[in-house]
Amino acid sequence: MANTEDLARAVGTGDRRALARAITLVESTRAADRQAAELLLTHLLALAGSALRIGISGAPGVGKSTFIEALGAAITDAGLTLAVLAVDPSSTRSGGSILGDKTRMEQLARNPRAFVRPSPSGAMLGGVARRTREAILLVEAAGFDIVLVETVGVGQSDTAVSEMVDMFVLLVAPGGGDDLQGIKRGVMELADAVIVTKADGDLKPAAARAASDFQAALHVMRPKYPGITAGVTQVSALTGENIAACWQDLQRFLHQLQAGGHREALRRGQGLRWFRSEIQALLGEAIASDPAIARELAQLEEGVARGDALPYTTARRLISRFLSLDGREAPP
């Protein structure tokens, strides 16, 4: 455990290799590593929390990594340090990790003010989300000013990312007519800002149309925070147009959030919801690790799905059995 304390100290001084090792530790699923990871996080918790946390989502092909390279350059040119993390439940180390490809974000990866970390492997979103949340604490303890959390928006990963950041940014590409219907339902409600990429050359008119459609979509929805909006911006990572202005917009939004006390309230709520979801996940794991109850649960689920069993009544019987079974197995 002395080792863990040394590692915590090194992370706290901003040592990159220590930070990379620390993130590997929180990503590990080995029980001994998990114990060390929790000790490490406990040591570093007081140093965390001060970065601006920005989530960036967008479907494959919208030009997300090109945009993050350009935005990242604007951020580090302003003298700030930047960490880029990724949530991609579909990735594996061997397969299509969104940041795993070494050719992506080449400039940021070489930038001394930036730290780029691929998505942890493992297909379960719950695990990936937990490890990314812990990785955010680690990069903050290492002193980074800005954390970008990238996601491809597979399944519920948009919601998971929106629950760990101060601001959620949706990237969309210009698309003609019906192509626009590509935004997954539920994502618009999360978006604090929409950024239309590739607003250059032939695509400029299509980008303007997309911006106007998304403006209309935001228009019918109540703003998340009264008086604070970031709206819709058109950018070109190719020509660099609007990238600096876009970073100014994001900063203004984040500073208004902080000044209005919204950020503190947001983070309190996120912390509580994370805690409650971990409680639910752990109770779910306890049920799954009891073979008799887990087997029964699977059968009951089939009956409920068919409409042959009443959800409330069935759940009540299962849970009273689970809690008393647990009692019978405990030592007297």
Place this chain on the structure above:
Amino acid sequence: MANTEDLARAVGTGDRRALARAITLVESTRAADRQAAELLLTHLLALAGSALRIGISGAPGVGKSTFIEALGAAITDAGLTLAVLAVDPSSTRSGGSILGDKTRMEQLARNPRAFVRPSPSGAMLGGVARRTREAILLVEAAGFDIVLVETVGVGQSDTAVSEMVDMFVLLVAPGGGDDLQGIKRGVMELADAVIVTKADGDLKPAAARAASDFQAALHVMRPKYPGITAGVTQVSALTGENIAACWQDLQRFLHQLQAGGHREALRRGQGLRWFRSEIQALLGEAIASDPAIARELAQLEEGVARGDALPYTTARRLISRFLSLDGREAPP
């Protein structure tokens, strides 16, 4: 219990007074009533499930009850029977129940083919949602063809209603400019159809603008079911314009849903999610009913919200204590 069997038989024959008594039973929070309610539902489950279930949401002032009166008349004129239930977590029997006011839906309340039931009292959404879901099963067992579930969309009630119906309809009123920003975030994603009310007289141009804005908003989102959309309709309950056409649209959507196998998949998913949420709610109740654990939970939540405690680690310790405490208290 013979009483409960008699009640089940009477509900199954479509007896209105029996149905009203049965709903009162599932709404009761008394333990003995709850036991009888579960027995009643078990008897009637096989008769339930055949109605078309439609959720109708809209902020106060959009003209929801006027629209439901008009739509209800179109439905019963077509020879179908209709039950109207309400989910309103803000209501109490004494206060502002959305259907409690006797002057509302006067025509439907007198219509022999319709059955109108106010929202159950009690402020907790979880309880209201459970009782409404069970009330849906009861009106189906009583033979109603169509169930409308009305909500004012307070808090999470839109999501709760969308989880108990086949189709979710959002009512909006014509509003100029900024007034449009009144739709709660997250509601658009639930909407299978948007209906603009009050499209008559002076409001006609504003209704057309609202319809076009909502069309644009739907346009940027992926449809829930490929090839099946109900889109945006403008109606006037005052002149009756488009009410019959609107009912045709809703029916076409529901029939396409059924023909494509989507409805069966939807209901399976809803049943499973209902079951899982009841399991979570019951585990939460078990924690809350253990005074030592509940006290500790409240303290831990404060630390987590402040950012002084790690959510995962804190949850893990609490749950292992909860499950073994349960063990220690059980008989040897």
